[in-house]
Amino acid sequence: MSNVTLTIGGRTYAVACAQGEEEHIAGLGRMIDAKVSGITATGGTSEIRMLLFAALLLADDLHEATRATVGNPASSGNSAAKRLDQLAARLENLASHLEAGRPNA
Numbered sequence: 001m002s003n004v005t006l007t008i009g010g011r012t013y014a015v016a017c018a019q020g021e022e023e024h025i026a027g028l029g030r031m032i033d034a035k036v037s038g039i040t041a042t043g044g045t046s047e048i049r050m051l052l053f054a055a056l057l058l059a060d061d062l063h064e065a066t067r068a069t070v071g072n073p074a075s076s077g078n079s080a081a082k083r084l085d086q087l088a089a090r091l092e093n094l095a096s097h098l099e100a101g102r103p104n105a
Helices: 022-037 047-070 079-099
Strands: 002-008 011-017
Touching (some): 022 047
């Protein structure tokens, strides 16, 4: 196992990953940070809500890319839907860790 330090929204997070996946995870972290940076924070917006909004924007990007590539995601043998379900489960896991005050997910 390896660890990657991500900086998202000005905060750092240590994330465990498989050996050799470090650069991929770092790239994903940069994508999330770019989305978080593009969200205008309003008073009282929590870190969790900001990450939720970033996740929704990324999921929308994925959805649009899938539609553009495949045409109709429903006809792709449910692979796009399965991947979205996997991403949703990972996001829920991250959110539960953040809510519990554990930054490592």
